[in-house]
Amino acid sequence: MYEYRIEVKDLNTWFGEKHVLKNITCYFEDNSVTAIMGPSGCGKSTLLRSINRLNDLIPGFRLTGQIFFAGSNIYDPDRNVYELRKRIGMVFQRPNPFPMSIRENLTFGPRLHGIKDEDELERIVEDSLRKAALWDEVRDQLDSPAVHLSGGQQQRLCIARALSVDPPVLLMDEPVSALDPISAGKIEDLIVQLKKEYTIILVTHNVQQAFRVSDQAAFLYMGELVEFDKTKRIAVAPEDPRTEAFITGRIG
Amino acid sequence: MNRTDDEREREGTQAGRLWTVLSEGGTRLVALGGRARRLTRREVKDIVFKLLVALMVLIVVTPFFLLLARLLSVGLQDLVGSGPGQGWELIATLPGAALRGGVLNAIVGTTVLVLVATAVGVPLSVMGAVYINEYSRPGRVRTAIEFGADVLAGIPSIVFGAFGFTFLVAYLGLGLGALTGGLTLAFMMIPTVMRTTQEALKQVPSSLREASLALGATKWATTWRVTVRAALPGIVTGILLAVGRVMGETAPLIFTTGNNLGLPTGLVGPESWVASLPFTIWSYIMDPRPYLQVRAHSAALVLLMMVLIVDILANYASRRLTRRIV
Numbered sequence: 001m002y003e004y005r006i007e008v009k010d011l012n013t014w015f016g017e018k019h020v021l022k023n024i025t026c027y028f029e030d031n032s033v034t035a036i037m038g039p040s041g042c043g044k045s046t047l048l049r050s051i052n053r054l055n056d057l058i059p060g061f062r063l064t065g066q067i068f069f070a071g072s073n074i075y076d077p078d079r080n081v082y083e084l085r086k087r088i089g090m091v092f093q094r095p096n097p098f099p100m101s102i103r104e105n106l107t108f109g110p111r112l113h114g115i116k117d118e119d120e121l122e123r124i125v126e127d128s129l130r131k132a133a134l135w136d137e138v139r140d141q142l143d144s145p146a147v148h149l150s151g152g153q154q155q156r157l158c159i160a161r162a163l164s165v166d167p168p169v170l171l172m173d174e175p176v177s178a179l180d181p182i183s184a185g186k187i188e189d190l191i192v193q194l195k196k197e198y199t200i201i202l203v204t205h206n207v208q209q210a211f212r213v214s215d216q217a218a219f220l221y222m223g224e225l226v227e228f229d230k231t232k233r234i235a236v237a238p239e240d241p242r243t244e245a246f247i248t249g250r251i252g
Numbered sequence: 253m254n255r256t257d258d259e260r261e262r263e264g265t266q267a268g269r270l271w272t273v274l275s276e277g278g279t280r281l282v283a284l285g286g287r288a289r290r291l292t293r294r295e296v297k298d299i300v301f302k303l304l305v306a307l308m309v310l311i312v313v314t315p316f317f318l319l320l321a322r323l324l325s326v327g328l329q330d331l332v333g334s335g336p337g338q339g340w341e342l343i344a345t346l347p348g349a350a351l352r353g354g355v356l357n358a359i360v361g362t363t364v365l366v367l368v369a370t371a372v373g374v375p376l377s378v379m380g381a382v383y384i385n386e387y388s389r390p391g392r393v394r395t396a397i398e399f400g401a402d403v404l405a406g407i408p409s410i411v412f413g414a415f416g417f418t419f420l421v422a423y424l425g426l427g428l429g430a431l432t433g434g435l436t437l438a439f440m441m442i443p444t445v446m447r448t449t450q451e452a453l454k455q456v457p458s459s460l461r462e463a464s465l466a467l468g469a470t471k472w473a474t475t476w477r478v479t480v481r482a483a484l485p486g487i488v489t490g491i492l493l494a495v496g497r498v499m500g501e502t503a504p505l506i507f508t509t510g511n512n513l514g515l516p517t518g519l520v521g522p523e524s525w526v527a528s529l530p531f532t533i534w535s536y537i538m539d540p541r542p543y544l545q546v547r548a549h550s551a552a553l554v555l556l557m558m559v560l561i562v563d564i565l566a567n568y569a570s571r572r573l574t575r576r577i578v
């Protein structure tokens with residue numbers, strides 16, 4: 001097994017009585033982008049949020065099967081979930097910066113995990129912002145409120161915030177769907193940059209976007225993993241008729 | 253081109269509308285009278301509605317200004333005069349012989365009572381609200397607590413006074429004084445502060461909590477460093493509104509504080525008996541001596557000013573906090 005590769009094995013999840021994910025088995029390669037596509041309500045977010053155990057907090061959520069991260073099952077009863085979430089960053093659909101200054105948004109995570117040295121924090125702030133291609137735009141206003149930034153800048157700040165605790169894996173749940181096309185383009189470029197260093201799992205509604213940025217693609221339909229392969233292959237010749245229907249815009 | 257009458261009418265009023273906008277306020281009526289045929293129904297409705305709202309606002313604020321005028325017309329002589337207990341002496345001296353001095357005892361008393369009430373009431377209500385909102389599952393217990401708090405918030409303050417007397421004074425044997433009075437005021441604050449805090453917490457989007465958890469924060473850290481912090485402006489406003497309100501309460505204090513022409517020297521026992529502004533105003537106004545009638549009015553002005561100061565602080569604090577974090 002690879003150091004950080006994520007593997008999902010026989011995953012089934014329920015919200016109450018509702019069986020949401022059905023027998024999902026797949027893996028996510030290191031230093032590449034895997035897109036999870038599928039129509040609304042098919043379980044994309046649920047799959048993503050199972051990988052950092054964010055679903056655990058929802059009353060009535062139940063899960064069977066395993067998800068391996070760096071070789072060990074993240075659902076082991078004695079697994080430290082806080083340490084896990086530190087190593088699996090997440091970016092949400094709507095930009096959700098904390099109502100604090102830009103700087104505080106980026107020191108929040110590191111401080112939680114015990115980094116107190118101001119120089120070290122300063123370095124993390126700059127590093128994360130540079131990686132998120134935001135440094136040049138905000139370097140002079142680090143102490144102003146994050147919510148004064150534009151939507152696209154806020155989303156890049158959220159990416160920087162996820163990177164601030166130095167996770168090898170980045171989960172992104174439709175990160176550009178709430179943004180204008182120009183901001184969306186910037187973030188797509190950023191994703192392509194980031195995959196050099198990170199394992200990225202990108203949920204998207206947008207087939208063209210998945211084809212542009214991803215290396216592998218998974219197609220979910222009503223909780224089932226219908227197709228999972230290299231993006232190039234799926235783009236040219238989808239195997240399953242449902243995948244074809246989705247990428248040609250007939251469902252979704 | 254088949255233009256409707258309405259369209260033509262609207263075009264015709266362009267200049268008229270500009271004119272109306274320029275001559276705000278009273279001239280509206282003239283416009284209404286002089287150009288009634290040119291105004292569309294909608295515009296007429298708009299103007300009538302605006303006048304109606306203005307009238308309502310006038311009705312709502314008039315009592316306050318009448319009250320202020322009354323207080324000033326009687327009480328101002330105490331604020332500007334230079335006799336005993338007037339001018340600075342009003343707020344800097346004790347009543348003394350024949351109550352001719354100032355009301356320092358009441359100012360200190362109200363301050364002490366409010367401080368005790370805040371010190372006890374605020375932590376309890378904020379933590380209660382955090383527990384209910386962030387930790388308890390939605391369901392019957394939560395609904396019951398919320399309902400209970402709403403009922404408590406609507407209970408007349410004299411009932412809190414009676415409760416303070418029977419529970420704190422008689423049952424717990426705390427006696428009259430600053431602690432008992434402060435606790436009684438705290439009981440009054442708790443439901444309101446708890447509910448306003450809850451409302452403020454509900455305004456915090458759950459995606460902020462998730463963002464924090466996804467960074468590896470514990471529930472505890474998320475609650476205090478993200479959720480409560482984001483809700484802080486609303487929480488502070490709620491606290492200060494409640495403080496302003498209990499500051500002016502007389503009824504809960506009648507049975508619980510005793511009275512004192514000097515300053516309290518303790519929190520419990522006979523030496524902790526305190527005066528308060530509302531109580532002092534009430535007892536002075538019942539007194540036939542004319543100068544005490546006047547003093548009651550000037551004391552009311554002092555109380556108004558104290559509430560005003562709390563209000564300004566409330567505004568300032570919540571604006572500072574909002575600017576810092578939002």
Ligand SMILES: Nc1ncnc2c1ncn2[C@@H]1O[C@H](COP(=O)(O)OP(=O)(O)OP(=O)(O)O)[C@@H](O)[C@H]1O
Binds near residue numbers: 041044
């Ligand atoms: N908190 C929840 N409680 C109950 N059911 C839920 C919850 N979250 C999701 N579900 C259900 O699980 C199913 C999958 O939801 P999910 O959010 O994973 O879909 P999705 O593929 O991300 O859709 P979208 O493209 O609209 O974001 C849906 O039918 C939804 O109703």
Ligand SMILES: [Mg+2]
Binds near residue numbers: 044045046173
């Ligand atoms: Mg989703």
